[in-house]
Amino acid sequence: MQNVFNYRAALSIFFLSILFSLLAYNPFGIYFLNDDFVHITLTKNGNFLQHNSLRIVHEVLLKLELFLWGKHPAGYHFDRLLIHLFCCWLVYRVGRTLFNLYGNFDRQACHIAGVLSASFFAVYPFHSEAVLWVLGGGASLSTLFFLVSLLAYLQRHQGYFWFFSSVIAFLFGLFTYESVWISPLIIATISYLEIRKNKSTFRAELFFVVVYVSVFFAYLIIRVYLLGEIINQYEAGGFARFPFQSWVLNYNRLLARSFLPPLGSTIGFVTAYCIVFGAFLGWGVFILKTKKHTTLFFLVLSAWLIALLPFVGLGIDTHDTESERFLYLPSVFFSFFSALFIVHLRCRLWIKTFFAGLFILGSVGFLYKNSRDYRVASVVSESLLRDVSVTLKPGQPVCIQNLPKQLNGVKIFHLGFKEGLGWLYHADTARVTVLHSFDLAPTEKYYKQFPRYNYVFKASVSIKPVNEIPKYITVHYDTSIFKP
Secondary structure (H helix, E strand, O other): OOOOHHHHHHHHHHOOOHHHHHHHOOOOOOOOOOOHHHHHEEEEHOOOOHHOOOOOOHHHHHHHHHHHHOOHHHHHHHHHHHOOOOOOOOOOOOHHHHHHHOOOOOHHHHHHHEEEEHHHOOOOOHHHHHHHOOOOHHHHHHHHHHHHHHHHHHHHHHHHHHHHHHHHHHHHHOOOOOHHHHHHHHHHHHHHHHHHHHOOOHHHHHHHHHHHHHHHHHHHHHHHHHOOOOHHHHHHHHHHHHHHHHHHHHHHHHHOOOOOOOOOOOHHHHHHHHHHHHHHHHHHHHHHOOOOOOOHHHHHHHHHHHHHHHHHHHHOOOOOOOOOHHHHHHHHHHHHHHHHHHHHHOHHHHHHHHHHHHHHHHHHHHHHHHHHHHHHHHHHHHHHHHHHOOOOOOOOEEEEEEEEEOOOOEEEEOOOOHHHHHHOOOOOOEEEEEEEEEEEEEOOOHHHOOOOOOOEEEEEEEEOOOOOEEEEEEEEEOOOOOOO
């Protein structure tokens, strides 16, 4: 057996990662947020082409969840936790297969590499939107189909059953979320490596790639027929507004956020990015010089870089957690990349274990922080909707003041406030107007007093002394915990 890592240590890290993941993504205590209310309401009414997007599989899942769970948020979040755990298992399977086919490791070493990949993926710290937000679950569900498709494709030479299973899973992914658009490029990269290593013929691999590309173009034709466009205004916004240099900056932000947490200082973020990027570059040069595992290194790195491409027009925030759902699929290959780094290290096993444990502990710290923010935002969302609903009367004009929009990148009521009142409480919101909303900025006390936040927000009602003036509902909050 190759001396890549301690087997028992790898299993211990895996079980700890799953345990931490279960604790962080505990479905109880998380509520509906932001445009959950918008899309669930549309799905309830039978609209499966929402906001000019073709994500029918995810909308069907929401429809099923409405039947199973109704207005109980824990059920929806339990489903997303299950999807995430299933993705962890698939990361193990795909990782083990990749290390076997392209890494020249023995069977035990491939098993260890797969376990480490799944461990890193389980507690990857920037999965918050894809697991803790109902609507963000489209990113994790599409990744599940992508992993099934990739795993089946890697076994295509065992029979056409595996190849066509891969294509079917790819189709399901296409109708779930746009992140899987990169699949044909990754498939083509794998086929190129198969030809270069003389593991397959050009003719056979050309057939596989052509079928994949044809299916993708057929999907685009269906998309144009149903929606009238390939990408909607939201998805195309960045490409229409931003020049080329902005796309490059967006791509670098996405790449940097693949392995760096959001930072308050732009200079600090850029400095950290340059340091880590330099370290990766140095390791790449070392890999090329030693000519060991170069094929696997090239494949994993290429796939990671390709997986970021669909979101270049949208970018990601470097100061908070907004848009972290874009990192869910790319984090699959970052996990493989990290596992390869650990097993490739030429040092004592206890040093490898130390680095792997350090990665897990650091990830858990950020994961806990993100989970805390979602749970606080959930308390705010649930309590505000409940308190405001009891004051509403049919046909009465109402104005809402100080409505919270987001907390550390967690969207609360940037959208969906009126839809939430209508769906959960059957309130008449036709004459409800939001006059003022704001972003919640936590103070130091916020981080010390969690989770005692049931008393942070309270909706109070005040009526102007003049007759028939609209009722004003003002949201009050503890200024020692949140900055005005």
